[in-house]
Amino acid sequence: MAEQKEKPRKVAAMGMVPYEMALGPTWTRFFEGFKEKKILGTKCNKCGRVLVPARPFCSRCFEPMEEWVEVAQEGTIVTWSYVNYTYFGVTPDMIPLIGATIKLDGVDCGTGMWTQIGGFDIKDFELVTKKVKVGARVRAVWRRKRQGNFRDIDYWKIIE
Amino acid sequence: MGRAVAVIGTGQTKHGRRDDLSYPDLVREAVKKVFEDAGITPRDVDGVVYGSMPSMMEGVAYNHFYFADALRVVGKPLLRTETCGSTGQSVAHTAIHWVASGMADVILAIASEKENEGDAQATMMTILEPFLQVVIGGAPIAFSLQSREWMGYYHIDDAKAREAASIVSVDSHDGGLANPLAHIRVKLSKEDITNAPIITYPVRFYDVCPISDGACAVIFASEEKAKKICKKPAWVKGIGFRGEEYFIGDSSKAVWQSTIEASKEAYKEAGITNPLKELDVAEVYNPFSYQELMFLECLGLCPPGEAPDYVIKGTFSPGGELPCDPSGGVLCTNPIGAAGLIRVAEAALQVTGKAGEHQVEGAKLALSHAMGGAMQFNGVTILGSEL
Amino acid sequence: MAEKYKVDKDLVRMEIVDFTFPEKEYRTSRHDTVLPYNWALGPTWTRFFDGLKEGKILGTRCKKCNKVLVPARTFCPICYEDMQEWIELPQEGSIETWCLVNYKYYGQVKEPPYIIAQIHLDKADCSLTHFIGGFNLSDPDKVRGKMKTVSRVKAVWSKEKHGDIYDIAHFKPV
Incomplete structure (x- = not known):
């Protein structure tokens, strides 16, 4: 039977997983703005905050943020x-x-x-x-x- | 908060670089100890809660399956929770909710990390989506940004913040020396800290936590069971947890609302009105010494913008009004997923007089805390010696 | 490994070179995860893999419930006792269940088709996950017919051994 001959070993491995993430309409438009040297935000029609990067919805009001603003x-x-x-x-x-x-x-x-x-x-x-x-x-x-x-x-x- | 809940046992591994053991064996080391400490068997346990950093950290997706044997969860319900750095607090809170609700009487809570099996910072970069919040630097840059924001917001002089952060680091490392389970056990001077290389300015090498392997287990029980099983339980006096928006720029990290609100909730539940005066010891989550300064303020332990003054005058040092991180804190031991639960375990050891060489004499009321997410979450658990 | 991914230093991004996603009509961001690991085997699994390298399948026995488990375990999952008694197991056993894998995905450990099975080695008290092979797997209907007749299998060792689970190439019908 194999006796314990050496110190416990370590095994080197590489974890590799491919991902392709959809940007969705808001972030697609945000990056399209970059191509034209524009920084775009969106405005919440409830709390009035302008957020950059542009958001699909307000993180506090949960309202859609559909008004685009060049900042x-x-x-x-x-x-x-x-x-x-x-x-x-x-x-x-x-x-x-x-x-x-x-x-x-x-x-x-x-x-x-x-x-x-x-x-x-x-x-x-x-x-x-x-x-x-x-x-x-x-x-x-x-x-x-x-x-x-x-x-x-x-x-x-x-x-x- | 529902039924009363108590900690009836804790178990921690020797933390550090644990190449000697496989990951399940490491988890088992903590689980064996917690059962010895509580003096019960797995038959007495109604369910298990487990947490770690994203399992990607160690390359096994859903490592709670991998640990099923080590967790003694065969034939029992299992819940997993993970909130990055605050995972340990989330695990404790899940167990506490489970018992407080009356759905279970005894719950085993376990959290672990074997950071040396992967690349911690490279994994940390996978926590954020890769196209909107991208920057090189992993955790150190996020928390350096936060420290700098705090210093800028209160116009805190660089030299003064440096002085206070060095004291935090010296005190924590002294704590580590007194804690046989701590990973880093060295005596440091203020000069060692200020002369160390910059990692992410203003943070230098000894302002940063180590990369640790370790596990922590805590058993929570209902009042009836605790009184029956345990001579000296540590009672859960109050808990609080808060989350914030995903985008880091959306809210102030200098006046960190999630820390403020989480601690306020815990104090309210515990009936604490003056935490600095009433608490005897605090296990504040301090992976970065500068960050601890901001936490001392947001946890309501000193007025906003004045943490450096309080630290410099020794309020939070050993023998001070409220000693912080006598265990050495996260600065000396950082198996990330476990770090928040180690805070809870250390608080329990303190209020039951079982902390050994790093015992704060006569401690009756202790705060434990952890933060996590992409600067998003804060959890607080307060333990006391009396129900 | 270096040739399997490339680093886009500008975007701080990894890209796996031998994988492409199908074209999409909406905008996406490719962002592959490539992470290095260094797993500690611990004393028990180090010894188990040393055994494989020598052409032996090793299990451990629980001194409390007497069960023999393979791969060898540090502790008994039921009794939680240390399992320190080492047993060399016979290299033959029976099939508990099997599945023919006949499709491809990224990162697959073996070129399909292959059969993955639970094999109960004689004298063991649990089954072991491994491949069934040694005959033509290209026609699923024929495989089904053949597998109906197979109950006993025997380990076939790889020509080159590296001290890992693939030192056993597969189990072949006896």
Whole structure:
């Protein structure tokens, strides 16, 4: 009979599952807007809030949000963070980056996590702490070639 | 809240890197201990509640099936609940609701994580839909963003927040040293923390929880059963749980309503009007030291925007007015799914005087807490030594 | 594994290269999940797989209820006792149930058609999940006819063994 010969082993494996998610009418239109350099939100006819990204329904009133609004491409930093570490799927050439939540003018929520600050040497951390502040003003900088996804806005530039 | 409910036993594994055991064996380690502690057999249990992070974390979809044997659930009803970081609180609340409703008398609650079997941050990225809330960084960036938002909202000076976060980290690591089951057991100085590399600014290496393997089991019982079975039960005095919108930018994370409302509900149920004064110990969920500062405020333990002052003057340190995380907290032990239930178990140990070297002398009323989701959920459970 | 998926660094996205979805008329976002795992086998399953590598099927016996379970277990699922007595099982047994798999999906462990079955090894107190093979499976009607006559099966070992469950290639009719 096989005796226990070695320390308990580990087995390496890779979990791979393909997904294809429907964007639905609201988010399809939102990203179509990106192609035309427009940031689109929707307005709730009950509470009056304008939300970006556009929503099919109001998260608080549960009302459909059918009124489309093109919003400002400038706003204020609500919070930011500097990411400088890797994990599976993130290689050293993908960092550092500055993730930020931005409150766009006339919008009633923050952008969440898809917005990044850039436009200067962000590898220089001293410079980052000098330029990037809660409350600083920023403006969207679009890519020349846009494909209708969140990377169409290349980065948000600090307005000095 | 229905019938009275008590904790009649707890069991935790040795937390850490547990390559020595398969995942079901690890779960069993906690389950064996909880039955020994409670002095009952699975025959006495009416049902089982289990939770972990998304099972994708360890690569087995629906790991509660995989653990059926280890959970001793064969021939019994099983419920699963998962709310990310707050899973452990959700598991406890599910068990408490089950007993309080009168539908069961004794419920076994178990939560676990074996984080070293997968890549925690890569899995964390699968929690969000991939086209609207995308950013590199996993959990550290989400909670760094939250900390920075809190600092910005109250105009808290970077240096002061840094000082307070370092104290939180030093205190937690001292707790870890006193807790034989804790994963990280090192003595740290404030300098060790401020000189550590940046992970996601302002968060540095020792401001971040480890990647842990571990499991926790707690048995909840009705008043009648608890009095019959257990010499010194820990009574559930109050619970609260709140959720928020999916989109992270939709609500303030500096003044975190779900923490505020969840704790208010728990205090109301427990008849607590001045939590700082009335509580003897708090097991606050602190995967990031900066985040604990914000929690201290949102849990109503100090005025908004003043957590750094209170921390710096020692209010939440060992020997202070309300010692926080004497077990070492999540900063020293973070098997994510289990972390919220470990808070409940630690609160139970404290109010029953069974916490050993990290016992807070004479603790009678303890708060336990966890947060989860994509910065969406908060759960609070308050335990006391008296019914 | 590296060739089976690619990373879109710009969109922070993985794509499995050997899989395509059918065309859709509405807008979608492809986002595959690729995650690495490193499962701890623990002492019991490490020894079980070591046994397979040596061409042995090992089970463990519960000292309380006396049941022999295969694959070997750390503990008895009913008695919860440690199962420390190791038993080498006969490599023959009977079929409890079987199913012919005759369709393809992504990530399938074996090229169809194949038969998956519950096999009750002699002297074991439970059945083991594995393949039935060693004869032509291409015609489902013929397979049904053949399987009506099969009751006993025997393990066929893979030429190359890696210390995993596929060290047994399949079970063939005796």
